[in-house]
Amino acid sequence: MNADHFRRAFIQKGRRGLTTVSQQQQEADTYVRRDDSVEGLLTGLVEGDRYALARAITLVESSNPQHRVQAQRLLSKILEREATLASQQSTTLANSTPSLSKDEPSADAKEQPLRLGKSFRIGLSGPPGVGKSTFIESFGMYLVSKGHRVSVLAVDPSSARTGGSILGDKTRMTELSRSSEAYEEYVARNTTEAITLCEAAGYDICLVETVGVGQSETMVADIVDMFVLLVPPAGGDELQGMKKGIMELSDLVIVNKSDGALVDSARYAQIEYTSALKFVKAITSFWKARVIRVSSMGGPEGGIDKAWDTMKEYFQIMESSGELQKKRGHQRKIWMWRQVSSELMDLLNEDAQVREMASELEAKVLKNEVMSGAAAHKIVEKFMRGMSS
Structure with a gap:
């Protein structure tokens, strides 16, 4: 390039x-x-x-x-x-004298950016029309105002093929896209590595947004520290249509657009989702998924600050209990094997003889002349023979 x-x-x-x-x-x-x-x-x-x-x-x-x-x-x-900086930081903290000041910071005070290795990775998902882009922009700008640097990674598995959004991020989050303390990008293949790069560049809050539908929610949940589901201020059929799987992944459910004429609907939705979560097994014994109402426009029902306070509480509980470290370690193992699968597919696609055989077998599978499992076995066998020759 x-x-x-x-x-x-x-x-x-x-x-x-x-x-x-x-x-x-x-x-x-x-x-x-x-x-x-x-x-x-x-x-x-x-x-x-x-x-x-x-x-x-x-x-x-x-x-x-x-x-x-x-x-x-x-x-x-x-x-x-x-690793070097973390070791130096530990030594500095061990040798430092604790501050005796008891002064409480003002409500408008800047928050301290998270320490090296202590970045907060937050997954955000929700159905079309829920106001996800508006929420992310408001939330991102709120975090920037608190002294954080924010990266937004939109995970779109199809973008490797389609190039992602037609109009791009600037039409979705105009204010956030102009901030020098924020960074937005579409990713498709290696989101975990993109997160590592963002953190290395000093972004201490990483928002990972799902784009499209399908397995992206599960993929994002296996990357982030906290998975947040945004839902519209409606229950009934909307709740019935929500996949049970995505509810099981959620650490926090946010009923968005809780303002104006939608306040009563949002309250009803909060009750329904709270009831539904009683039948969902908790991901960890240290945290029970919650449902809160939020107005991304800063309405009387509570704005972005309410969501951030809940997220901070989750992060502090998970970090102090040691669960956060365990979760990230488990996620790294999952992504190691996903990377193995991805790289093996790349190797298969690079082998001309394998591609030729695969094309022939695809045609036979399409006509139901060969079972897909048998075809897969032949492709792998062909590749292994080529590797050993």
């Missing part, structure tokens, strides 16, 4: 915080002159350079073997750096 490719890509995407084409052109020209080596990208990430972050995410999302090698080298460097 050459400089012209990246310049065009960045201008087309209108990268975050840049309001004019000339600004975008100037920053893109500056970027392509930067060091594109692993060390150069690492330096850019540490400095919070969003173009280094964009380039790094492009590498981890790429199926190009050379890009994958470079991406893995970069990720290894990041882990080494974080």
Whole structure:
């Protein structure tokens, strides 16, 4: 991928915080002159350079073997750096004298960004029309006002094929996309690695949004610390149509749009969802899923601050109990095997003889001449013979 490719890509995407084409052109020209080596990208990430972050995410999302090698080298460097800094941080904390001040911070005080390795990964899902984009923009801007740096990763498994949203993030979250303390991106293949890159670039809150339907909810739940389900202010048929599986994944259910004429409907929906959760097994003994009502527009029923307070409580409980560390370790194991599956598929697709056989077998499976399981076995057998020859 050459400089012209990246310049065009960045201008087309209108990268975050840049309001004019000339600004975008100037920053893109500056970027392509930067060091594109692993060390150069690492330096850019540490400095919070969003173009280094964009380039790094492009590498981890790429199926190009050379890009994958470079991406893995970069990720290894990041882990080494974080381990060193975490060790230094532990030593500093152990030798520091606790503050004796009992002054309480004001309501408008900035929150301290989460410590290295203590970033908060929040998954957000919900049916079409629930107001997810409005919520994420309001929530993201609220977090920025509190001193956090926020990344928003929209997980769209189809974007590897379709290119993602036609109009892009800027039409969905105009205010957040302009913030220098926020970063938005579509990802498809390697969301966990994209999260690691965002955290390395200093984004201490990572919002992972599901796009589309299907298995993306389960995939996101296996990435994040907390899975949040947004639902509309309605019950009855809406609740019946909600998949039981997604309710089982949820740590928090937010009845959105609890304002104006919809307040009564939102209250009724809260009661119904609370009742439904009684029949759902808790994910952990340390936390029982809750249902709250929120107005993304900051109505009298409570705004974004209510949602954030609940999320912070969850994070503090999970961290202090040790459950957060256990959960992330389990997630890393899940994603290791998913990555194995993904890379094996890449190897199969790169083998010309396997592709030829697969094409023939697909036609036979389509005509019901061969069972899909038998066809799969033949493809794997062909690949293994090629590996051993």
